[in-house]
Amino acid sequence: AEAPVPYDVVIIGGGPGGYNAAIRAGQLGLKVACVEMRATLGGTCLNVGCMPSKALLHASEMFDAANSEFAKIGIEVQPKLNLGQMHKAKDDSVTALTKGIEFLFKKNKADWIKGRGKIVAKGKVEVTAADGSVQTLEARNIVIATGSEPTPLPGVAFEAGKVIDSTGALSLPAVPKKLIVIGAGIIGLELGSVWRRLGAEVTVVEFLDRITPGMDTEVATAFQRTLTKQGMVFKLGAKVTGAKPVKDGVELTVEPSAGGAAETLKGDVVLVAIGRRPYTEGLGLETIGVTPDKRGFIDHDHFKVAGQVNEGGVWVIGDVTHGPMLAHKAEEDAVAVIDTIAGKYGHVDYALVPNVVYTFPEVAWVGQTEDQLKAAGIAYKKGKFPFTANSRAKINHETDGFVKVLADAATDKVLGVHIMGPQAGEMIHEAAITMSFGGASEDIARTCHAHPTRSEAVRQAAMDVEGWMMQA
Ligand code: FAD
Numbered sequence: 001a002e003a004p005v006p007y008d009v010v011i012i013g014g015g016p017g018g019y020n021a022a023i024r025a026g027q028l029g030l031k032v033a034c035v036e037m038r039a040t041l042g043g044t045c046l047n048v049g050c051m052p053s054k055a056l057l058h059a060s061e062m063f064d065a066a067n068s069e070f071a072k073i074g075i076e077v078q079p080k081l082n083l084g085q086m087h088k089a090k091d092d093s094v095t096a097l098t099k100g101i102e103f104l105f106k107k108n109k110a111d112w113i114k115g116r117g118k119i120v121a122k123g124k125v126e127v128t129a130a131d132g133s134v135q136t137l138e139a140r141n142i143v144i145a146t147g148s149e150p151t152p153l154p155g156v157a158f159e160a161g162k163v164i165d166s167t168g169a170l171s172l173p174a175v176p177k178k179l180i181v182i183g184a185g186i187i188g189l190e191l192g193s194v195w196r197r198l199g200a201e202v203t204v205v206e207f208l209d210r211i212t213p214g215m216d217t218e219v220a221t222a223f224q225r226t227l228t229k230q231g232m233v234f235k236l237g238a239k240v241t242g243a244k245p246v247k248d249g250v251e252l253t254v255e256p257s258a259g260g261a262a263e264t265l266k267g268d269v270v271l272v273a274i275g276r277r278p279y280t281e282g283l284g285l286e287t288i289g290v291t292p293d294k295r296g297f298i299d300h301d302h303f304k305v306a307g308q309v310n311e312g313g314v315w316v317i318g319d320v321t322h323g324p325m326l327a328h329k330a331e332e333d334a335v336a337v338i339d340t341i342a343g344k345y346g347h348v349d350y351a352l353v354p355n356v357v358y359t360f361p362e363v364a365w366v367g368q369t370e371d372q373l374k375a376a377g378i379a380y381k382k383g384k385f386p387f388t389a390n391s392r393a394k395i396n397h398e399t400d401g402f403v404k405v406l407a408d409a410a411t412d413k414v415l416g417v418h419i420m421g422p423q424a425g426e427m428i429h430e431a432a433i434t435m436s437f438g439g440a441s442e443d444i445a446r447t448c449h450a451h452p453t454r455s456e457a458v459r460q461a462a463m464d465v466e467g468w469m470m471q472a
């Protein structure tokens with residue numbers, strides 16, 4: 001028999017990294033296959049990450065508003081939770097989204113090869129399907145996009161329905177009376193918010209003496225205050241050293257991080273959300289001489305893991321390599337790699353990847369935090385504007401939070417923008433665009449913003465950097 005025509009690109013993993021790579025490759029006319037072992041495309045993000053979590057955040061936010069906000073503006077209702085329907089609406093949306101990716105694969109002639117992929121030699125990927133059948137794909141280029149998985153906590157074994165990870169927390173069949181979250185990171189606070197709004201008492205145990213490491217400290221402090229006001233309880237500077245499932249829940253042993261006497265916390269459900277780790281199990285990296293770093297990430301040089309540029313090779317994108325573990329970062333990596341393979345120019349600006357926490361209020365930022373600027377010894381100017389002085393926020397009774405603009409002291413170039421407030425995740429992009437053009441704070445301050453919008457607060461914070469009079 002004739003040898004099969006090799007693929008230009010074989011991608012392992014069908015998440016935001018892998019599916020965007022596959023679609024882009026198809027659009028550029030490359031012969032492409034994407035190997036995905038899950039029953040649906042879309043990876044962590046569409047199946048058990050970004051999308052189902054945002055569905056529950058949206059639904060629970062509306063439930064919460066109906067319970068506590070509607071009456072204030074003259075709408076009297078008695079909301080009743082139908083959790084089954086809430087999960088169904090979420091699952092239906094997820095199905096529509098994953099089918100959408102399948103459609104885009106067909107439209108752009110990207111082959112989805114169902115099964116687990118393993119690199120067996122340079123240019124060869126062996127795929128084992130669910131029924132055990134095996135095929136080998138020939139590839140000029142292999143793109144590793146295998147993503148990440150929840151990091152387990154030693155001494156705290158997962159147990160269905162009791163000690164769960166984010167996937168379990170997206171499909172709890174009933175609202176727990178008491179939920180203990182381990183880790184005050186993004187997953188802990190987003191999913192903790194969901195279940196608190198639906199009626200759970202939520203306690204968050206965090207190793208550090210602050211929440212959301214990576215977030216600007218001033219913002220994180222305000223954010224913690226707001227979440228506390230909403231009823232979330234924080235136990236900072238504390239580590240969980242053991243978990244014992246009991247008949248009606250789980251008993252956790254908690255010690256001060258700095259050492260000291262242990263105490264016991266009991267919850268009916270425990271969510272472990274202490275971070276995610278790269279996933280490379282059974283990938284056959286050893287067959288191409290690649291060893292992940294000590295935290296499990298695959299290193300690369302301009303996405304290239306092995307092989308000579310222009311001769312094909314092995315590339316890596318998304319959560320399994322360095323950079324923020326975010327869907328839009330995986331997507332940026334994907335397009336850059338495929339464009340490079342296709343002989344075009346591929347580039348990602350890691351300094352301008354926006355971060356959004358989809359709680360209420362949202363927190364969003366792009367660029368550097370004050371902590372980073374101080375540590376780097378960069379002289380900066382700071383402008384701030386509170387939503388209490390923004391007319392739209394006032395009219396909507398949503399005045400919690402502020403905008404902070406950080407600009408270079410000498411040049412006025414915007415170095416970082418931080419927003420806490422409803423829709424911060426939508427508002428952050430004017431900052432990202434300004435920064436991608438190397439814009440100054442004065443550029444934002446001189447740009448006409450529509451009234452009344454929350455975005456006026458961004459302009460006002462930029463005006464504050466300039467020392468101009470505020471319109472409040
Ligand atoms: P993944 O999405 O993890 O996809 C990798 C895929 O590869 C998986 O489908 C896996 O089955 C497959 N795979 C692995 N190994 C093999 C193999 N050997 N053969 C075949 N297939 C394989 N990010 C955001 O930007 N915004 C958010 O709001 C957000 N919310 C999140 C909420 C939660 C609860 C979680 C857990 C994550 C969230 N993230 C969010 C992070 C986001 O999901 C990831 O950054 C993103 O999915 C990474 O994309 P990826 O393609 O690198 O990997």
Ligand code: NAI
Nearest residue numbers: 183184185186187188206207240273274275276325356357
């Ligand atoms: P994370 O890294 O955001 O936070 C983990 C938290 O757990 C940190 O505060 C850390 O100090 C703490 N921690 C670590 N070990 C601990 C221990 N033993 N005991 C107590 N606390 C401990 O990780 P998280 O929340 O699991 O999310 C993983 C990643 O998923 C995020 O970093 C992000 O990249 C992505 N994600 C993004 C979202 C978004 O963009 N909105 C939403 C959800 C996830």
